[in-house]
Amino acid sequence: MTSKKYTPFLFFLMAFMIALGVKYFLKDQPKTQTVGLATLDLEKTVEAIPDRISYNFDVKPILSDKCYTCHGPDPKSVQGDFRLDISDHWFRTSEDDPNKQIIFPGEISKSELVDRIHSTRASHHMPPPESNLELTEREKRIIEKWIDQGAQWDRHWAYNAPVKRAPSVSESYRWSNDIIDRFVAQQMNKKGLKPAPKAPKEILLRRLYFDLVGLPPTISETDAFLIDNSENAYEKIVDRLLQSSSYGERMASIWMDIARYADTNGYQDDTERFMWPWRDWVIHAYNKNMPYEEFVSWQLAGDLLPNATKEQILATGFNRNHMITQEGGVIEEEYRVEYVADRTSTTAKSFMGLTMECARCHDHKYDEITQKDFFNLYSFFNRLEEKGRIGYQEVASPKITLNQELVRSELSFVSWPDSIPQVEVMVMEEVEELRNTYILNRGAYDAPTKHKVEGGMPANILNFDTDFPKNRLGLAQWLFDSKNPLTARVAVNNLWQQFFGIGIVATPSDFGNQGALPTHPELLDWLAVTFMEEAWDTKKMIKRIVMSATYQQSSKPTNLQLRIDPKNQYLSVFPRQKLTAEMIRDNLLVSSGLFVDKIGGPSVKPYQPPGLWDEMTGGSTNNSLKRYIMSTDGNQYRRSLYTYWKRTVPPPGMITFDASTRDYCTVERQKTSTPLQSLILLNDPQVQNAAQAIASLILDSEIKKDKDRIISLHRRITGRIPSRKALSEMIDYFETVMEMHEENTAKISEIDLELKTYTSLALLIYNLDETSQKS
């Protein structure tokens, strides 16, 4: 018990050292000990320990992260037959001392766990040194306090069904527009934060436009909003944007990441496929506000619906967007298994928020997902007649053939070009008795065990009703059962992320033990239940979010927020975010007037540097993809949603700005800042082209004074009137550059000089931080 006696002292010492700013306290210890999180841990100790410890929110994340690898749900790696995820095991008698238990509720001194985490003997210490894991002082204190308070167990939070609770902040709270704001205010009050003022109208409008339609507002749209002082000026725009067809395109561009959409098959040979009619369907489904339940159910099981229509079958293309190999000599079954596993993981990740792929090879190490659970879900995707490898000119079966006639009669939402006689689109098709599914040892194609699975879903999440058919349709029914605790939470969390950059659960694809905990659990639940009650009405949910005062806040940080919540988890200001790769380019096109607004159809090829496809495409590949041939007739200026996606050589402008690779389902993009991004904005001929086009526009417009022209240029590109200081900086640059052009170019005409100078200035504005931000 000696160790325990010193704990408070140690804690004090640490706090003291931090107070002194002795940051290098740990520096003199052996290097191997400081590995991991030394500095961060020191910071964490400062964070207050809650009065009432929550098992789910405070304790389990520690046990999961630091202990479950050897004492968790995966029976194959359990050490000493002892598991910390099962509360029965907690109260076992200690082998060291019969008077103790591993955990003795209310008695720290009788709990072996406490001895272990403080032990100075390497052989006794937990976690063991060779794991390279270590509990922080704060974590130790939390475990002790939890034991002291009775060591209560609770089901994993995300597996408890969401319940609607009223926020503690009353309806009359002056700041709130909506119940969302009361939940947000509730958390702010707890932390001592205050909401920010409303964002300036110009900034708010640009934010709203990018969020709802993925495009910037034009100057006249901004002007109309600025002078509209009516009560519902903002709401009118929200309604209009939700009705515009660009809304569906914006939503589809997010869905393409989840669906790992691409125009080629991937792997090394990477020839062409034709899934764009499926993309047209996604845009269409969003635009007609298809309920999320239907939207997902059709994609998972449209073909299994009674008297399935061509539209419902086309929707199942979702599950065929994964990569398919064409490499000669591969073992086909190895790849076929990969495709089925991809569908399984994608389903878990995007609809259930679970990292189920971990359970492919062994029972999940952190979550209560067994290998059997994985293969139960896997079996739903295992009954189509498909090949592991396809030929170079082949479209993988099962597939449907689309032609103009069919499109006219049944799929009128597909934008069919006259030039194309027909395309084959990959879809799902169930062959009931095709094959049994056996658990694969270590998930390997060549190691089937004798364990046959029948299909089903993890009962600890929600029982798979005996009425549900054991196929993809049953899966859809299970997902959208009103008692399913995950589906609605995951869906509203993804929507939240679309607007605030980070979900209420910051790990949108992991609601499990290793995932982040919700920052606003009651709000998440309220939104989830409401989403279900409102029949999964996506537009209604989106409108609620953008109408909230939370969303309409200014993004200017406040001293209070910086001091208390520098990461802005509690949303006391609107989180500034980078525009996506698509938005950055689309902003170029719209502001410069080059944009060609045409919905749907085959992918297009905007400018990219020459030679990229040639140098990476092998000889065996279908010739149509050996050389990139840029689109013409305005197709080079279409929305970036339609940019041709060749998996082995993705468009450099997109990938450099953190677009997902489309190799796998992605729910959350990276957010980085690199010198290569700067090079693109400085030198990409597309930017230069836009700068020239916008300069011509300005010169041809009614505006004649340079100062006004510069303001207009700035407004077109950033959506905002420049500050006086920024304006004078720009005027200074304008004058300097004009002089330079005059000196460098003999006998330049007045008109050319103006054009050149405005082009230079436009290029500068396209490179402003503000231009690439959603403020």
Place this chain on the structure above:
Amino acid sequence: MHELNKYFQNNNRRHFLKNLGFGIGGLALGSLLDPMNIDGSNSLVPQLQAGPLPLPHFAPKAKRVIYLFQSGGPSQLDLFDYKPYLNKYRGMDLPDSIRKGQRLTGMTAGQDKFPVTGSIYNFKQYGESRAWVSDLMPHVSKVVDELCFVKSMHTEAINHDPAITFFQTGSQLPGRPSIGSWMSYGLGSLNDNLPSFIVLLSTGNGKPQPQPLYSRLWGNGFLSSLHQGVQFRSGKDPVLYLQNPDGVSKNERRKMLDHLAELNEAQEKTFGDPEINSRISNYEMAYRMQTSVPQVMDISDEPDHILRMYGKNSYTPGTYAANCLLARRLIEKDVRFVQLYHTGWDQHDNLPAQLKRQAEDVDQGTAALIMDLKQRGLLEDTLVIWGGEFGRTNYCQGKLTDTDYGRDHHPRSFTIFMAGGGIKPGFSFGETDDFGYNIVKDPMHVHDLQATLLHQFGVDHEKMIYKTQGRRFRLTDVSGEVKKDILSI
């Protein structure tokens, strides 16, 4: 605003780090300084060492890597792993007792016989180390005393895509960071005007239609895209979008960047967003790259005797030899990781004719690179690796004739070699059986090679981790052992 600015002066860096997760590498490249600081010359280093990923774990031996990746699977049995037994029993069906259930690719699965096939090329021993090398590598044979051959490499994949992906990322499935990305993340950059992970491609002449390469092989996976490999290409735009647009002078560009910085700084004052600071420094880096990249790519300052050393191909940009020379130039500028890929090593048929051309592509350039590094004192702390994604079978694919044969993919044993970076020179590690089929001594798994590579950089491969998707990832996945026998003391 005063208080706000002060706050950021104090806290920017820390929160920036935290926002990037483990982010030390992120900061390292963001500001392009080296957290590892082998030289101890950098004043900012103490601050950086206090970061969350304290590296190195122990004293490093190497600072930089040149990885000469031979894509397609070079035939070890025709280059380095001398097996006279195969010539003696030429045509004999490979006994099952040797094949031991090794799976076959779809290309030979239909064959009913697996006739063992010795090399058509002559082998000799070279140097003090008496290393066996075939006639195909006359230049490499002269530098064997600098090399450490590993004849017992083995891998798990049997097809190109998963096998290359495995070597480059430690996993057969796409989505993990490449070795160079891991190193950039963990160790940061050594210089402030070039990327820390640079990729050079060349096409082999051996095979008429070599299988292609793909950019995810040098991708950053789940790490920040600051750590992605940057491809340098031959031609006027070695890095995409490097050149100013037509009509934009260097002067104008400089003026623009100055004004841009002013405007962005004003924005930073309003929002205090640390991202804006990193944006400003990225623009400066981009500007420096506009000078530094063409400079390093321009070989006109190389004396003739150096070009002659790398061979006549080194005069042609984009060839393997030219890329070897470039690799040396990049290493001289302290680029952390230079990755070459040379395609065309996939000799399923017509091996004798193809392999000759293919070996000619790389022989002189490889040997010259090693000698050149050595004469400049760079070999000591630069690790050079030469090798492909798997080896080739000891039996013939297709028809075996007196003058012709082919070989299928063989993951169970193959040869790579290394030089410099604290690896034992003039040494050979591991052995295969008389059939050149199974390893009989000192196996080296792909993860072992990766673990050993990281070890030379002072990194414990089990400790360089990145937590994402609810678990901890590392380059060596869940295995890997440092093979200390190949390290010089």
